[in-house]
Amino acid sequence: MTPQIGFFIVVFILLVIVLSSFVSVKQGTIVVITVFGKYRRILTPGLNFKIPFIENIYSKISIQNRSVELEFQAVTFDQANVYFKAMLLYSVLDQQEETIKNVAFKFVDDRNLMQALIRTVEGSIRAFVATKRQSEVLILRRDIVEHVKEQLDVILEGWGYHLQDLQLNDITFDDVIMKSMSQVVASNNLKAAAENEGQALLITKTKAAEAEGNAIKISAEAERQASQLRGQGVALFREEVAKGMSVAAKEMKDANMDTSVILFTMWTESIKHFAENSQGNVIFLDGSTDAMQQTMKEMMALNQIHATQVKK
Incomplete structure (x- = not known):
């Protein structure tokens, strides 16, 4: 081997060592470093230094929000099948070292984490729905979400995660129940x-x-x-x-005239009025002298009564 080739080999090895000593971490990501399989430290976003060949990158953990859609079935207290479609939003609890260690080492991989998370959510909802009647489920949507959050917060914190939101997008029943409802x-x-x-x-x-x-x-x-x-x-x-x-x-009395003339005049005026306004009815009038005198006396009596009232 010539000295030139040996020099290039040494330069190449040094270059590899230098390049492997620096690690670029993306924003929203935390890198877990181990030494011979044992946890050593974490690397935050930006350019970081690690000891070549000794410190290894164990995992890259995203601290951004993550979502997963769920579809499952539950049974109510009165044995009615309820079908849920839900959206689960979760994230890493915080960026503290102990939290990152839990996220990195609690589960073998993300697949196992997702399976445990989904089964935990489904189990919590099924346990709640099993105590309610089918007529109550639709109006208890908010209560179901609050129950699940209350149950999961403690469990997820032990895994290093936090449940951001749970949305029950669709709640349906069997066709027979839907028709009856x-x-x-x-x-x-x-x-x-x-x-x-x-x-x-x-x-x-x-x-x-x-x-x-x-x-x-x-x-x-x-x-x-x-x-x-x-x-x-x-x-x-x-x-x-x-x-x-x-x-x-x-x-008439002052003129020495017979007052019977007044009665006669009234008599003739009445006959004239009857003749002008008659509709064919027959009216019988007593035209005798005695009747006329009796009417005159009655009129004079009325006049006398009126004069007495006026004086009073």
């Missing part, structure tokens, strides 16, 4: 619609009855006032007639 909802909607329609009809009839009652009250009040005015009109008419007859009788 739809029928229940439809019947409840029909019942509510019937109740609303009945209440609307009751309100309409009540308002109509109130309006009719108010109309009757108004009509009765108007009729009462009209009757009162008619009575007052008749009374005033009679009063004026009595006054007129009294004046006429007095003037």
